[in-house]
Amino acid sequence: MAGGSKKQGHEKSDAERLAFIGGAVPGGHGLGQYRNILGIGAHPDDVEIGCGGSLALARKAGSTIHAVSLSRCEDETPSNRKGQREEEFLAASAIIGAKAHLSNIPDREFPENRREVVLVLENLQEELRPDLVFFPSLDDPHQDHNTVAQAVVRTFRRKETLLQYEILRHGSHTFTPTLFVDITATIDTKLRALSAYKSQIESRAYFDEGSFRSLARTRGAQSGCEYAEGFMVQMMYL
Numbered sequence: 001m002a003g004g005s006k007k008q009g010h011e012k013s014d015a016e017r018l019a020f021i022g023g024a025v026p027g028g029h030g031l032g033q034y035r036n037i038l039g040i041g042a043h044p045d046d047v048e049i050g051c052g053g054s055l056a057l058a059r060k061a062g063s064t065i066h067a068v069s070l071s072r073c074e075d076e077t078p079s080n081r082k083g084q085r086e087e088e089f090l091a092a093s094a095i096i097g098a099k100a101h102l103s104n105i106p107d108r109e110f111p112e113n114r115r116e117v118v119l120v121l122e123n124l125q126e127e128l129r130p131d132l133v134f135f136p137s138l139d140d141p142h143q144d145h146n147t148v149a150q151a152v153v154r155t156f157r158r159k160e161t162l163l164q165y166e167i168l169r170h171g172s173h174t175f176t177p178t179l180f181v182d183i184t185a186t187i188d189t190k191l192r193a194l195s196a197y198k199s200q201i202e203s204r205a206y207f208d209e210g211s212f213r214s215l216a217r218t219r220g221a222q223s224g225c226e227y228a229e230g231f232m233v234q235m236m237y238l
C-alpha cells in the first residue's frame with residue numbers, strides 16, 4: 001500500500017491529536033471533554049482489551065478514568081496463585097492511569113447473579129457519576145460480557161454517553177464499529193498494560209501483542225489513522 005503506516009508530513013502530530021481530543025477543535029466533541037470516564041468489564045482484562053488506548057488518551061487529556069472488573073476470576077486460577085488476576089488488573093490499571101475497582105461476581109455465573117451485577121453498577125453510578133461509560137458489546141456471545149452489557153444499558157440512564165467496545169477473542173468477528181478513536185499516541189501504553197496479564201498470555205491463543213496490535217491497525221486503516229479502537233454507539237446526546 002502506498003504511504004504505508006509511517007507518519008507523513010500531513011498527518012497529525014501527537015500534540016495535535018491531544019488538542020483535538022481536548023476539545024480544541026471548534027464544534028468538536030473530543031474525548032477529553034468527558035470529565036469522568038468509566039470502563040466496565042466482567043473480567044480483569046476486558047477493559048484494557050476493549051478501550052485501554054482510549055482511556056489512556058482521555059487521561060492524557062485530563063479526564064479522570066476508572067477501570068472496573070466485576071469478577072476477580074479466582075476460581076480460574078490455581079490455588080497457589082489466587083490473587084494473580086487481581087494483581088494483574090491493578091498493575092494494568094496503573095499503567096493506563098485508571099482508578100481500579102473490583103467486585104466479587106463469580107466468573108462464568110453472571111446470568112445467575114444479574115441482580116448483584118446491577119447493584120454494583122448502581123453503586124458505581126452513584127459514587128462516580130460518570131459522563132462516559134465504555135462497556136462490552138450487547139452482542140458479545142460470552143454470557144458474562146453479555147450480562148454486563150444488558151445491565152449497563154439498564155442502569156446508566158442519566159444522559160451518560162454509552163459506547164460498546166469489542167473484546168478480541170474467539171467468536172468476536174461480528175463486531176462492526178461505528179465510532180473510532182485514534183489511539184496512535186497511546187497504543188504502546190495499551191500494549192504495555194496488556195502485557196501485565198501474564199496468566200492470559202500463558203493460556204489463551206489470541207492473547208498476544210501481535211493480535212492486539214493488528215486489530216488496532218485494522219481499526220486505524222478503517223478510520224484514516226495508524227492505530228484506533230472501534231466502538232458501537234449505544235447512546236449519545238449532541
Ligand SMILES: [Zn+2]
Pocket residue numbers: 042043045046145167
Ligand atoms: Zn472477559
